[in-house]
Amino acid sequence: MLDRRNLLRAGGVLAATVATGAAAGAPAAGAPAAGRRRCPDWSALRSRIQGDVVLPGDAAYDASKQLAIGEYDAVTPAGIVYGETPADVQAVVRFAQDNSLTLRTRSGGHNFAGWSTGEGLVLDVRRMNHVTGGGSPTVHVGPGTQSIEALGVLKQYGQGMVTGTCHDVCVGGYYSGGGVGYQSRPFGIGSDRMVSAKVVLADGRLVTASERSNPDLFWALRGSGGGNWGVLVDVEMRPISVPRMVFYEQIWSWDDAEKFLDTWQQWYRTTPRNSTGQVIVIQPDAGSGNPPIVLQQGAYYGTKEEADAGLAELAGLVGSTPATSKVLDLPFADGMQYVYGLAEGGSHPRTLWQRMRARIVDQPLGTAGTAAALAAFESAPRTGQTRYLSFVGLGGAVGDKAPTDTAFVHRGALFHIGYGVALPDASPTDEDVNAAVGWATTGFNVINPLSGGHSYINFPDMYLDNWQNAYYGVNYDRLKRLKRAYDPYRFFDHPRAIGN
Structure with missing residues (x-):
């Protein structure tokens, strides 16, 4: 059968629900990333972060650079960094800027157009896969949390969350783009259930976005796609009650x-x-x-x-x-x-x-x-x-x-x-x-x-x-204004980033 x-x-x-839209970083203090510096001090980066740095020639490199679609195996990043904490993410953003490296962010790696990889530095957040607060009115979920992982944790509390139709799509990209799926009709899209988000911006700051704190950024994070504003490191959301x-x-x-x-x-x-x-x-x-x-x-x-x-x-x-x-x-x-x-x-x-x-x-x-x-x-x-x-x-x-x-x-x-x-x-x-x-x-x-x-x-x-109209319609002009405010040097960039 x-x-x-x-x-x-x-x-x-x-029907893979997409996940991460790529990110390319934006200089904190001044100039946009221009390209690859000849000899970045990768050992210095290793010493600053809890996660791992994988470089060409390392045994793990070929597997680490893979996305969900094999076509993009041909892309050869200068390095892949596995961030494990918000401080790791901040250090990677600053390192990319200091070394004029472009930055792409990857959670699930499902982006159809390959925007979660590039020839510069790839920041992989899949190890930031926490699910905390189960049984409460809101829970905190890491950007690298797979749908199947989140549901497994929430199951014991009689809770669930809005997900797509592919088990290994991750929260970071899925929520950033809106998040349609099997629960959208009765419970709304995934990003409608966001209460707040913690984001590392292009200037290296870790900020909270919510209805009360940076509300314009919170508005933009819910549906504009990944790779535009910064790196999500935590999402607070309202789970659904679906026994x-x-x-x-x-x-x-x-x-x-x-x-x-x-x-x-x-x-x-x-x-x-x-x-x-x-x-x-x-x-x-x-x-x-x-x-x-x-x-x-x-x-x-x-x-x-x-x-x-x-x-x-x-x-x-x-x-x-x-x-x-x-x-x-x-x-x-x-x-x-x-x-x-x-x-x-x-x-x-x-x-x-x-x-x-x-x-x-x-x-x-x-x-x-x-x-x-x-x-x-x-x-x-x-x-x-x-x-x-x-x-x-x-x-x-x-x-x-x-x-x-x-x-x-x-x-x-x-x-x-x-x-x-x-x-x-x-x-x-x-x-x-x-x-x-x-x-x-x-x-x-x-x-x-x-x-x-x-x-x-x-x-x-x-x-x-x-x-621009197809993805964002009447919201595009506002998104462009916010892009200029939050990322004026376009550190976070890809072929369909806001403003391109």
């Missing part, structure tokens, strides 16, 4: 795909607020001739009877039944193990090369739009491409705030729709790259007119025009 674990193994690219979760997973026949997907979008729009869902159309090898797989997953934060009734209603509207169906009433943390594909001993194979082109939409595509989206999915079949078309459901509590309440502007979002493609080689040929990007762009061009031109910064698209 094709379960989620096997689909992940076949596809290798399903149980009814997880469901269904596979629908490709013959029913058009009717099902059109109906599902309408059905999802009116489902109860305590439910969430996604549909992923997957083709592990687009040149195999095998039909794509239509995978529906979701959760009800209610009773199994409620979930059964909702799924029966959907099947009735489609006029068909799924080929397979699984509905499980589980403790919340156990249910998330199924979301992550780990409940039955699964693992996530490393993606070697990947692109995704996506939009945020505020209404169903409609019958004609859905048919066109599936036709684009089937276009130009090519052996070796793993393809997916994902519809991630939003709505509900995502819209409880106004677009200008935080930097996350997409409050009318109903779906995040994306065309993703992966290749089995970290260094594919130009022909393979062009074919893969061309296919994803064909799909993007279908959904683009049906969207408001908005995209999600945690799923960066390196081919996107007018990205």
